[in-house]
Structure formats: C-alpha cells, structure tokens
Amino acid sequence: MSIDHGRTRDRASEQPQTSNLAPYAVDPRQGRGRLAPEPPSPTRSLYQRDRDRILHSTAFRRLTHKTQVFIYHEGDHYRTRLTHSLEVAQIARSMARTLHVDEDLTEALALAHDLGHPPFGHAGERALAAAMVNAGGFDHNAQSLRVVTELERKYAGFDGLNLTWETLEGLVKHNGPLLPAAGRASGDRVGHVAPAILAYCAKQDLALHTYPSVEAQLAALADDIAYNNHDVDDGYRAGVFTFEELAEVPMAARAQGAVRSVYPGIEGARLLNEMNRRLITAMIDDAVGETEGRLRALSPDSADAVRQAPSAVAAFSPPMQEELAALGVFLHTRVYKHPRIARIMGDAETVVAELFARYTSRPDALPREWRERGTREASGSSIDRHVCDFIAGMTDRYALAEHRRLFDATPDLR
Secondary structure: OOOOHHHHOOOHHHOOOHHHOOOOOOOHHHOOOEOOOOOOOOOOOHHHHHHHHHHOOHHHHHHHHOEOOOOHHHOOOOOEHHHHHHHHHHHHHHHHHHHOOOHHHHHHHHHHOOOOOOOOHHHHHHHHHHHOOOOOOOOHHHHHHHHHHHHOOOOOOOOOOOOEHHHHHHHHHOOOOOOOOOOOOOOOOOOOOOHHHHHHHOOOOOOOOOOOOHHHHHHHHHHHHHHHHHHHHHHHHOOOOOHHHHOOOHHHHHHHHHHHHHOOOOOHHHHHHHHHHHHHHHHHHHHHHHHHHHHHHHOOOOHHHHHOOOOOOOOOOHHHHHHHHHHHHHHHHHHHOOHHHHHHHHHHHHHHHHHHHHHHHOHHHOOHHHHHHHHHOOOOOOHHHHHHHHHHOOOHHHHHHHHHHHOOOOOOOO
16 A cells, blocks of 8 residues: 655644754654544644654553563552653653654654553463464564554544554564665564564555664663663562672672762662662663764764664664673573562463463453454454454453453462
C-alpha cells in the first residue's frame, strides 16, 4: 500500500525547536507521515502527538501491574514495566537533548518500547513463545508493533494509534536492522523477523534493512542504562545479594569506593542510591561521548545518512561494553537466576501456559468482549493468535485472577 506523504505529513510549524536540531536528527518537516491521513495539530508536533497517544493508551496504563523483575505483590518499591519505561524516557530524553536530536520522538520510543510485554516479564514471554511455536511465534517487540497498529482500539477512523512512520520504524528496529543489506555485516537478529512485523511492512514499508534513527538508538541505550541500574537497586532491596558481593563487579566496586570516600560509614539505602547515581552518570556520559565520536567520524548530513550507516552511531565505548557485560553476568547469576526468583517465574510460566491451553481449547472461557471480537475476526486470525493477544495484554494480577477463575489451584507466586 502506497502512502501519499504530502497528504499525511503534519506542518513544519508544529515543531518550534526544529532550528536547534542537528543535521543528523529526524526532521519532522521531512516526516514520512501516518498510514491513515489525519489533519495536522495546530499546537503539537508529529512526535508530541505520538508520545501523547502512547501515554494515553490502555496498553501503557497496564504496564503499572506488569512485572519487571519482581512480582508486584512482593512490595511497593520494586520497579514495574511502567516505572521502568518512565526511567528509560527520562534518560533517553536527557541524551537526546545533549546530542540535539528530537526529544519528543526519543521519548515516545522510550515510552512505547515495552508495550508488547506480557504479564510476568520474560517468564510470560517464554511461555507464550513456547505456546506459539507453530503459530507464528511470540516476540515482545513484534507484539509492541501489534499493540500500536492494531490492538489499541480507541479511534473511530483506524485501529491502533496511527503513529508516524518514524516512531514505528524506531519501535521495530531499535536493536538494529532486521534484514541484511549489501556491504554491511549481518547482525544477530537479521533473518529472524517476526511474521507480525513482515505482515505490517506489507502495508507500510519500515525499511527493515537499515538502521533506525539516532533517536531510536538512544532509546535503546537508555533501556540498557535503566534496567542495569534499577535491577541492582531492586536486587539489593530484595536481599538477593550484599554490597560485598556487588563489589565483585569492577564498576560497582569503584562506585562504592567513591561513595564511601566521601561519606564514611554510609550504608543501606543511601549507599545504594549514591552508587546508582554514579553508575547512571558514568553510563550516560560514556554513551554520549562514544556517540559524539561516531557521529563526528561519520559526519551524517541527514537522518537517512544515519540509517544507511554501516554500523550503529549510538553506542557504549568498548571498555564500557566490557563493564556492562560483567554487570550483566552478576545480575543474571545473583538476581534473575536466584532460586527464589527462578521458582516464582517458573510458576508464572505455568500460569500463562495453562491459561493459553484453556482459552484455545475452550474459547467460551474468554471474556465476552474477546469472544465476540474473535468471532468477528475469525477469517483473519487464528484462535492461537487471538488468545496470545489477549494474554499478552494482561497484567500480572489479572492473569492470576483469571487463573483462579478457571482452575482449582493457582500458584501464590511468593
């Protein structure tokens, strides 16, 4: 399906800070438009509208009760997908401002990046991927695209949120190209494109063979910065490691030493917070510095020049990548694979798997709205995908409530 970019593009007057943007930034005056034509807003830019639609979406509100690492009822102070997304947005917008790229587009991508996550974090994703192995698979990035292009149903004129091409591109490709291009080394994800992404690209080509914008690449870096640091924070608060054990990680040991040198005798939450402040600052400074260096070397004169680059322009330096790898090993061993967390997540996988099996074998067990929607759309979607969409949209607590409704025994997940 072709798009008349002239009819779907919002006006340049909607972007008051355009003159402050770097040449390599996404320029809203050159935006590729929306799939469904809409009149421009007199007060908001293209990407402000995208951000606002994401913030007001049902899927975004549901992130309040979706697991990041720790199940919601373990305590009020642990991150959820919602608070994680807000932290990613703050870090991403800060880096975008420093690098003079579009802050609103960067923020929109940060806020939307986890909309496709199912309940119980990666445990829920593993369960749905196993259930859908012969029905098109499940990938939370592809599910995020389905959410914003199809599953959100608020507007009379279209399904989804009708986001701009630039936001959809960044959402799908924030980890890099999904298809190979001549003269460029293939990434790990190349050749493994989710059917949902390919299906959408048949309607609106998102150029899967190129890199995304600087804005999208910064949102991806902000995600790494946010989760690495808040998983340290949450892990310590959950009692799964001590400061002495955390000091096994070189960059954490340096941060801890720097804090103690200024505040002798500091312990507990204050020490944790001061360490995290320093770690976040070090990661942001490194990412900005490395990205500035790569941009100088490439000297791109447009956002399309960034897309056609042979490698990512936004990145951590090699030494920081090594530091983050060491931190990742620590978190994997001490937090994600901690016996208590592994047991809880194993039970959570069972909940999702059993819900999927019950709904697909007994569609009458679905809530009325989803039964009716499934009947209306039966010609265009399998029952497996329909059930997958329903479960992926659940919060943790709703999934547990549904399991209790349908089964005699439900794991406590504590």
